[in-house]
Amino acid sequence: MSTPEPVIHYNLARFETSAARLDQCPADEGAEVAFAGRSNAGKSSAINALTQQTGLARTSKTPGRTQLINFFSLNIEGLKIVDLPGYGYAKVPIAMKQHWQRHLDAYLQHRESLRGVVLVMDIRHPMKEFDEMMVHWCEATGVPLHVLLTKEDKLKRGPAKSTLLQLKKALKERLGDKVSVQTFSALKRSGVDQLRQRIDNWLLADLIEPESDDI
Template identity: 90%
Template sequence: MSTPDLEIHYNLARFETSAARLDQCPPDTGAEVAFAGRSNAGKSSAINALTQQNALARTSKTPGRTQLINFFSLNIEGLKIVDLPGYGYAKVPIAMKQHWQRHLDAYLQHRESLRGVVLVMDIRHPMKEFDEMMVHWCEATGVPLHVLLTKEDKLKRGPAKSTLLQIRKILKERLGDKVSVQTFSALKNTGVDTLRQRINQWLLGDPLLEHIDAD
């Protein structure tokens, strides 16, 4: 249902709870958007940039620190942002990866309030194994996907644009209008408005924002 009279103030996002398993998650009501990404792709920095808070999602130089599903409540009752475990880093033990994958899959398969997935990829190293898994899951279930090509500031404009167009072409062929792709830099604070617009569309159902694909 569309709620155009309401406005999400992302800077008011607050930590709600963490869950190690699906049965520990908050009640499956309302609407939520999940952030996923390899543990060194800049997912926590993207969430912090989105919410204009330096430490809402913890950042660490040790990839793999986020081992729980973390829920953040927004200023509108029932709306949430979810930070999913960022496994896939080579130095994380295989048993730990398997544990994360099991519970991540349970969340993605059974969470009724999930409205869309923001997949965070390092623009310099896109479409790794974890990314392929997430794209395949969205392809199979029809859950909308928005790809953030992060760390845009690490590339010159030409290579960044080329990667954007390449990834957009690949994913559009697989997911059609269920996917959108943008570049993003938490360091330079670029792309934040586009990300907010996409999440607004998912959580508030604004039909004017259905087709977002920014350069």
């Protein structure tokens, strides 16, 4: 009798802990997917839409409020969603930006349980400096990247599709099959199922046993 495949129930996600430095992070085991994005790109709203919770990830009218690495545990032991610091906003002091960047880089370079990065971009303003830095990092390390073009509802269908296709083409040339791109709207809840499927593929890969060829 075969064992049923594990199912992630994102609505059961719960806050676990926050870390200002890599050595404050939970034990580096299991599997986790990290969300990254410039301040005000809609990262917190995307996490809340994914988990069907209004306040799991804090949203604020003041960009740059997320200053810590925040860990959320899922219903399957060892699986996590990670909310990385958002920075790149003009009103954040340079010293604070440098602090965030240093510890963000340490997490991305050394976290063994990291299975993929969801890079959140405002579809109206894609590929800013922070986005380029994240793409370059994934390009250098081979960590899979999923680009979430948020606030799709702010654009008409034509321009939104055009941005999607242009970015997908440009990133495929750099990252090959290690990158995927989608549009997303937390307001209209469009693209949530596609995002869940991508994260499922990353987090459950180690848990699902391949089918045996034995007869």
